[in-house]
Amino acid sequence: MYIIQPHYHAIARTTDDYERMAQAGVVAVVEPAFWAGFDRRHPGTFVDYFRQISEFEPTRAAQYGIRHFCWVAMNPKESENLALSRQVLEALPEFLPKPTVLGIGEIGFNQNTANEAVIFRAQLELAMQHRQLVLIHTPHLHDKLRGTRLTLDLLRELKFPPERVWIDHVEEHTVRMVLDAGYWAGLTLYPLTKMSTPRAVDILQRFGNAKLMVNSSADWGPSTPFTLLDCVLECRRRGYGEAELLEIFHNRPARFLGQNPKFSIRPLEISPA
Amino acid sequence: MTRLRETIDREWLQGRFLVLELAALLDRLDVAAAKNESAVRTDRRIELLHRALAELAAPSATPNRAERLLELYSELADVHYSAPLSRHRPHHG
Numbered sequence: 210m211y212i213i214q215p216h217y218h219a220i221a222r223t224t225d226d227y228e229r230m231a232q233a234g235v236v237a238v239v240e241p242a243f244w245a246g247f248d249r250r251h252p253g254t255f256v257d258y259f260r261q262i263s264e265f266e267p268t269r270a271a272q273y274g275i276r277h278f279c280w281v282a283m284n285p286k287e288s289e290n291l292a293l294s295r296q297v298l299e300a301l302p303e304f305l306p307k308p309t310v311l312g313i314g315e316i317g318f319n320q321n322t323a324n325e326a327v328i329f330r331a332q333l334e335l336a337m338q339h340r341q342l343v344l345i346h347t348p349h350l351h352d353k354l355r356g357t358r359l360t361l362d363l364l365r366e367l368k369f370p371p372e373r374v375w376i377d378h379v380e381e382h383t384v385r386m387v388l389d390a391g392y393w394a395g396l397t398l399y400p401l402t403k404m405s406t407p408r409a410v411d412i413l414q415r416f417g418n419a420k421l422m423v424n425s426s427a428d429w430g431p432s433t434p435f436t437l438l439d440c441v442l443e444c445r446r447r448g449y450g451e452a453e454l455l456e457i458f459h460n461r462p463a464r465f466l467g468q469n470p471k472f473s474i475r476p477l478e479i480s481p482a
Numbered sequence: 483m484t485r486l487r488e489t490i491d492r493e494w495l496q497g498r499f500l501v502l503e504l505a506a507l508l509d510r511l512d513v514a515a516a517k518n519e520s521a522v523r524t525d526r527r528i529e530l531l532h533r534a535l536a537e538l539a540a541p542s543a544t545p546n547r548a549e550r551l552l553e554l555y556s557e558l559a560d561v562h563y564s565a566p567l568s569r570h571r572p573h574h575g
């Protein structure tokens with residue numbers, strides 16, 4: 210099996226993850242910029258963080274034969290701090306040409322506040338200016354429905370090309386509106402309290418949509434990248450064939466991310482017997 | 483009062499999660515039923531599942547819901563249901 214782990218926060222994980230993911234067939238991970246669990250005070254901290262994920266992490270992953278790519282952005286949670294966010298945004302463009310940076314993400318809403326909207330809009334405009342892909346986080350729990358609607362409104366208003374947008378953490382009540390509008394959607398698996406593997410496979414079965422991807426939560430909280438492998442197993446149990454698994458867990462992320470030529474991993478095909 | 487608040491804080495997310503899991507499971511059974519209707523409708527286990535849900539939804543003065551559900555499920559031992567059930571029974575443990 211060849212698997213792309215399209216949403217993975219390597220800086221919060223140990224090399225055990227890389228080793229076991231490599232053993233399970235993960236060929237690439239993609240690391241969005243996110244909240245570190247505490248609010249940072251200095252723009253320079255973000256610049257060093259972007260250097261870590263764009264320069265250092267690829268070398269750590271390479272020791273396990275895994276390709277590492279990343280996204281840079283001001284995350285939704287810390288977007289609440291407007292002054293800090295504006296300084297971070299000024300530093301973003303210098304990272305966009307780096308060889309493993311695929312776009313701007315994760316951006317979006319956390320608690321659907323006015324400040325979050327300002328920084329979200331600014332980053333979407335930056336992405337359009339620099340012709341970048343975007344990865345959009347949607348709020349968890351009760352804020353998700355409203356946050357997703359606000360996100361879709363903003364994207365429509367800016368006429369952002371839908372095929373260049375991946376909206377992540379969709380659930381049963383938001384997946385349809387995202388896919389119907391032509392965006393890519395991500396199901397994020399959690400070991401506790403949020404999207405479970407059986408529900409994710411239900412959604413995969415209900416929406417045979419070619420723009421629906423799956424990823425694991427893998428950060429500093431309760432999470433594990435191996436829920437993605439549980440999901441492969443659950444799909445197999447429900448009768449998915451190898452070609453379909455390759456399509457969902459490798460080729461879909463390869464097609465979305467491959468819109469940026471820096472992501473050179475191409476979709477694979479199983480040759481007919 | 484604080485105790486109650488703490489318990490709610492600790493349990494509510496898990497409660498939300500479990501109810502969603504149950505909802506998804508019922509949807510999954512419905513999808514299966516649409517494909518093979520008579521087999522699902524006549525399955526005793528489905529009937530028990532719905533009785534268990536009714537039991538959970540009923541107001542209760544005593545915190546022994548888990549015990550009552552296990553008693554309810556014990557009815558399965560009274561009927562000859564070995565054929566379809568044995569396939570789902572773990573072989574060990």
Ligand SMILES: [Zn+2]
Nearest residue numbers: 216241243315
């Ligand atoms: Zn993330």
